[in-house]
Amino acid sequence: MSTERRRERIDRPIKAVTDDIFCLSSMREIAYLVIPRILPIVGLLLLGFLVPTYWRKVIVITFIMGMMALSWDFMASCGLTSLGQALFFAIGAYSSAAVNHYLGLPIYLSIPLGTLIGAIISTACIYPALGLRGIYFSMVTLIIPLMLMRVVETTGILGGTEGITGLTHFPGMFITTTISMAALWATFFGLRRLIDSDYGHIFVALKDNDRAVEASGLSIRWFKVQAIFIGSAICCFCGAFMTHYYMSVGMSAFAVDLSIFPIAASVVGGMGTLAGPLLGAIILGPLSEALRTFGSFRVVIYAALLGTFIVTLPEGLFPYLARKYQQIERWVEAPGGISED
Amino acid sequence: MLVYGFINSVILMMIALGFSITFGISRVANFSHGGFYILGGILTWYGLIKLGLPYFLSAGLSIIIVGIIGAVMYRVVLVRLRGLELSEVIATFSLGIVILELLRGLGVFGYEFRNPVFIDGSVEIFGVGVGIQRIIIVCAGAVLLLILHVFVHHTKMGLAFRGVAQQEHTALSVGINPDQVSMLSLAMGSIMCALAAVLILPLGVISVDEGYDILIKALAVCIIGGLESTLGVLVAAFIIGYIEVLTSMYISSSLTSVIPLACMLVILLIRPSGIFGKSKEIEERV
Amino acid sequence: MEYLKIENLRKTFGGVVAVDNVSFDVEQGTLLGIIGPNGSGKTTTVNLITGFLKPDSGKVLFKGRDIAGLRASKITNLGIGRTFQMVKPFYRLPAFKNLVVPLFSPRVKRMGGHYGEKDTLALDILEDIGFERDSAVPYKPASILPHGYLKRLEMARVIALQSELIVFDELYSGLTLAEVASISPMIEKLIETGKTIIMVEHRLKELFKIAHKIVVLDQGKKIAEGSPREIMKQPSVKKAYLGVEL
Ligand SMILES: Nc1ncnc2c1ncn2[C@@H]1O[C@H](COP(=O)(O)OP(=O)(O)O)[C@@H](O)[C@H]1O
Ligand SMILES: [Mg+2]
Numbered sequence: 034m035s036t037e038r039r040r041e042r043i044d045r046p047i048k049a050v051t052d053d054i055f056c057l058s059s060m061r062e063i064a065y066l067v068i069p070r071i072l073p074i075v076g077l078l079l080l081g082f083l084v085p086t087y088w089r090k091v092i093v094i095t096f097i098m099g100m101m102a103l104s105w106d107f108m109a110s111c112g113l114t115s116l117g118q119a120l121f122f123a124i125g126a127y128s129s130a131a132v133n134h135y136l137g138l139p140i141y142l143s144i145p146l147g148t149l150i151g152a153i154i155s156t157a158c159i160y161p162a163l164g165l166r167g168i169y170f171s172m173v174t175l176i177i178p179l180m181l182m183r184v185v186e187t188t189g190i191l192g193g194t195e196g197i198t199g200l201t202h203f204p205g206m207f208i209t210t211t212i213s214m215a216a217l218w219a220t221f222f223g224l225r226r227l228i229d230s231d232y233g234h235i236f237v238a239l240k241d242n243d244r245a246v247e248a249s250g251l252s253i254r255w256f257k258v259q260a261i262f263i264g265s266a267i268c269c270f271c272g273a274f275m276t277h278y279y280m281s282v283g284m285s286a287f288a289v290d291l292s293i294f295p296i297a298a299s300v301v302g303g304m305g306t307l308a309g310p311l312l313g314a315i316i317l318g319p320l321s322e323a324l325r326t327f328g329s330f331r332v333v334i335y336a337a338l339l340g341t342f343i344v345t346l347p348e349g350l351f352p353y354l355a356r357k358y359q360q361i362e363r364w365v366e367a368p369g370g371i372s373e374d
Numbered sequence: 375m376l377v378y379g380f381i382n383s384v385i386l387m388m389i390a391l392g393f394s395i396t397f398g399i400s401r402v403a404n405f406s407h408g409g410f411y412i413l414g415g416i417l418t419w420y421g422l423i424k425l426g427l428p429y430f431l432s433a434g435l436s437i438i439i440v441g442i443i444g445a446v447m448y449r450v451v452l453v454r455l456r457g458l459e460l461s462e463v464i465a466t467f468s469l470g471i472v473i474l475e476l477l478r479g480l481g482v483f484g485y486e487f488r489n490p491v492f493i494d495g496s497v498e499i500f501g502v503g504v505g506i507q508r509i510i511i512v513c514a515g516a517v518l519l520l521i522l523h524v525f526v527h528h529t530k531m532g533l534a535f536r537g538v539a540q541q542e543h544t545a546l547s548v549g550i551n552p553d554q555v556s557m558l559s560l561a562m563g564s565i566m567c568a569l570a571a572v573l574i575l576p577l578g579v580i581s582v583d584e585g586y587d588i589l590i591k592a593l594a595v596c597i598i599g600g601l602e603s604t605l606g607v608l609v610a611a612f613i614i615g616y617i618e619v620l621t622s623m624y625i626s627s628s629l630t631s632v633i634p635l636a637c638m639l640v641i642l643l644i645r646p647s648g649i650f651g652k653s654k655e656i657e658e659r660v
Numbered sequence: 661m662e663y664l665k666i667e668n669l670r671k672t673f674g675g676v677v678a679v680d681n682v683s684f685d686v687e688q689g690t691l692l693g694i695i696g697p698n699g700s701g702k703t704t705t706v707n708l709i710t711g712f713l714k715p716d717s718g719k720v721l722f723k724g725r726d727i728a729g730l731r732a733s734k735i736t737n738l739g740i741g742r743t744f745q746m747v748k749p750f751y752r753l754p755a756f757k758n759l760v761v762p763l764f765s766p767r768v769k770r771m772g773g774h775y776g777e778k779d780t781l782a783l784d785i786l787e788d789i790g791f792e793r794d795s796a797v798p799y800k801p802a803s804i805l806p807h808g809y810l811k812r813l814e815m816a817r818v819i820a821l822q823s824e825l826i827v828f829d830e831l832y833s834g835l836t837l838a839e840v841a842s843i844s845p846m847i848e849k850l851i852e853t854g855k856t857i858i859m860v861e862h863r864l865k866e867l868f869k870i871a872h873k874i875v876v877l878d879q880g881k882k883i884a885e886g887s888p889r890e891i892m893k894q895p896s897v898k899k900a901y902l903g904v905e906l
Contacts, residue, residue, distance in 0.1 A: 109460070114460050114463070116405075116463070116467060161639045161642045161643045162642055164642065164646035165642070165646055167459050167460070168403050168459050168460075168462075168463050169597070169601070171403075171460075171463050172403065172593045172597060173593075173597065173638070173642065175405070175467075175589075175590070175593065176590050176593055176594060176635065176638065177635070179586060179587075179590050180590065180631070180632060180634070180635035181635075183631045183632060183635075184632050184635075187628035187629065187631065187632070188628065188629075231757075231760045231764070231778055231779075232764070234750070234753055234757050234760055234761060235761055235764060237750060237752050237753060238750040238753065238758075238761045240752075241748070241749070241750040241751050241752055241753070242748040242749070242750060244712065244732075244744070244748075245744070245748065245749070245750065245761075245817070246761060247712070247731075247732040247733045247736070248710070248712075248732060248733075248736055248741070248742055248744070248817065249733075249736065249761050249762035249764075249765055249817060249821065250733050250736035250737045250765030250766060250767045250768070250821055251733055251761065251762075251764060251765050252731065252733040252734075253733070289471065289586070293468075293471065296464060300464060328479060329475045329478045329479040330475070330476070330479045332471060332475040333471070333475045333476050333479060335468075335471075336467075336468035336469070336471040336472045336475065337468070337472050339464060339468040340451065340464075340465050340468040340469060340472070343455070343461050343464050343465050343468075344451055344454055344455065344465065347455075347458075347461060
């Protein structure tokens with residue numbers, strides 16, 4: 034009988050006290066718990082306001098992409114896996130541009146209005162597909178933005194291929210950064226609170242077993258509509274924000290990279306964790322900026338990264354790191370026969 | 375009109391068939407379909423123009439290469455993701471994007487990228503001039519359907535395919551290796567996709583954006599027809615094909631590409647599983 | 661007027677006739693058992709009654725109203741609760757949070773009478789059904805619960821919903837004798853409190869002890885109906901169930 038070794042994982046003692054009551058006995062333990070929570074907030078604050086102007090732009094875009102990723106992750110954990118997040122972005126972008134351009138409303142009205150109108154239109158667009166599950170739903174979400182793009186292109190509404198230009202811009206870089214950062218954190222904590230609330234459990238349940246939700250007397254269609262509305266509102270805000278940031282909106286709002294990025298960020302960071310997509314976006318955002326010179330190879334790199342991660346580290350970076358941080362791993366001898374735990 | 379609608383429909387069917395076959399057998403939604411399509415076209419072009427191979431050799435080779443890529447994709451990537459639908463979709467989707475954007479990055483754009491037609495010239499059918507290439511497409515489509523039918527219903531391997539499609543575990547227990555069958559189904563789907571590319575692409579220019587279009591069209595046809603039903607693909611292709619031609623003739627040619635979307639949304643509202651699909655009901659099985 | 665009346669229910673899947681002109685009725689406050697070999701259309705019948713499938717033809721009259729083809733959630737809110745043969749809990753939620761979901765339903769709101777938090781209520785229900793309150797079991801993620809507890813969780817859902825007509829689809833399958841022995845009294849208690857129950861079951865011995873009436877299905881058709889005593893004597897039932905001792 035051969036002796037084999039297996040890897041044993043033990044929670045660090047501090048967590049083992051109980052799951053939600055911590056007995057903190059030393060500064061070290063407090064630091065152990067607090068640092069990973071404080072660090073990202075402070076880090077982003079510093080990054081957002083101290084880096085040189087060029088990189089600040091990158092950071093604003095990263096924040097916005099982070100929100101897109103959060104929205105994708107939220108929808109995915111409700112069982113609504115979208116391959117066309119760009120749809121929502123574009124609808125939000127065009128709505129706020131239209132409100133700003135045709136109605137002449139100022140920026141502090143056009144962004145919220147664009148978000149709201151956009152979310153309503155998005156939900157209406159997706160509504161027919163809500164009867165579908167899993168990949169069936171994904172397929173339809175992939176098609177709709179590309180088709181809508183064709184509609185705008187061929188019918189020439191909303192500026193056609195040219196898009197709408199000359200929109201009101203933000204009063205300054207400081208405000209831009211502040212708004213985007215505030216929005217990002219609001220989205221993150223808002224979604225996390227929602228998911229952890231009793232009401233949010235219904236969304237979780239939607240993915241785990243929608244038939245049982247229906248057998249619980251709740252209409253799955255109605256809850257899916259709510260989930261889509263929340264998810265698309267976030268993306269519509271991103272779209273509205275970016276149109277004003279660039280002062281124009283065009284066909285590129287429908288582009289595939291906008292659909293791919295949120296997925297890539299979530300997969301790299303860890304799907305279904307909310308913190309994961311955020312981490313993924315913070316890694317991929319600047320990376321994609323650095324790769325800008327490569328043109329369309331940039332998308333190739335994203336996509337390749339995406340494929341690699343989903344095969345080799347399907348849980349994603351965040352759960353992986355969290356585990357390393359919270360657990361002690363060691364090799365122990367296992368009696369023969371057991372080769373894996 | 376009648377003739378053009380017919381040809382258009384057959385083209386749509388050819389495009390969608392590869393996707394539907396793969397999905398029907400192994401339940402893998404191959405989102406790299408568009409990528410494979412363009413890859414098939416560009417490989418043929420490369421062999422023909424750059425390497426100076428004879429047309430049919432070059433076409434045949436590229437079909438085989440694409441088929442192998444499909445199989446390899448299954449062996450290397452998808453095997454590890456079986457059962458994780460979402461991951462499968464993401465993996466194939468990203469591979470498709472890698473192919474397409476790589477080609478774009480390598481500069482595939484413009485009029486030089488075009489495969490010549492097999493035989494030049496045209497004949498007259500019902501008083502309309504039709505290019506011979508289109509006639510070849512129609513014939514090939516018919517032959518393909520026939521072969522497919524015979525293969526699935528009258529050969530041992532076809533039986534194995536159907537078995538896996540219905541009950542993977544049971545198939546396993548009677549000695550069929552579902553992994554092998556799935557791999558073959560991917561290879562088959564890719565081959566059909568490349569075949570369609572070789573036949574259809576000479577009608578136009580090879581462009582990367584076309585790849586996305588193809589994927590959308592294939593998906594739209596499959597969703598309307600019901601995802602795993604070959605009959606559904608046929609019927610849906612004809613519905614969309616004719617509606618497209620009708621709109622472009624009587625309403626506006628700029629609206630043609632919107633039609634599949636509209637059809638799809640309407641169908642989804644009234645029959646979520648598509649015209650001939652039974653996916654919805656099968657999922658209810660306990 | 662009958663409480664629940666099924667009239668000429670029919671459902672086909674492609675070529676297969678899964679339920680073929682089945683009719684029966686259930687009186688309020690009784691327990692009806694549905695038995696039949698595998699694939700005889702029991703689950704399909706349940707799905708048709710509870711709205712998870714639409715019948716091709718036929719009626720499901722619940723308190724005089726035809727509910728065939730309504731949305732499942734709507735039917736649930738009318739007071740018909742069901743369990744599933746294949747237990748699939750909400751994996752990512754702790755066991756007691758699984759019950760919080762039905763507590764959000766319009767029916768529970770309408771029935772009222774609830775005080776306090778949803779969590780407490782959920783824990784109360786789970787305790788009644790055999791989840792030890794002071795242990796860690798109700799707080800564990802549903803994904804790691806053993807099969808017996810998952811079955812109880814299914815049952816807990818219909819109790820949380822305060823359904824008046826409950827349809828159990830093979831509740832006992834996969835349970836040990838001891839577990840069955842502990843659940844049976846709960847079902848009898850449900851009847852005593854005025855609930856009406858339909859039980860699809862393979863464990864005939866246990867079923868016949870508590871059922872008032874039995875319907876036998878075979879290949880989608882109803883082949884017999886009567887009290888457990890009568891059913892046991894029917895030769896056609898024995899034939900359909902060849903090999904099963906009664
Ligand atoms: N969703 C479905 N799609 C196709 N056939 C089905 C479906 N559900 C059940 N069937 C078929 O209908 C018949 C009855 O099935 P079912 O009601 O599950 O039987 P039981 O529950 O009595 O074992 C079987 O032949 C089964 O294969
Ligand atoms: Mg059954």
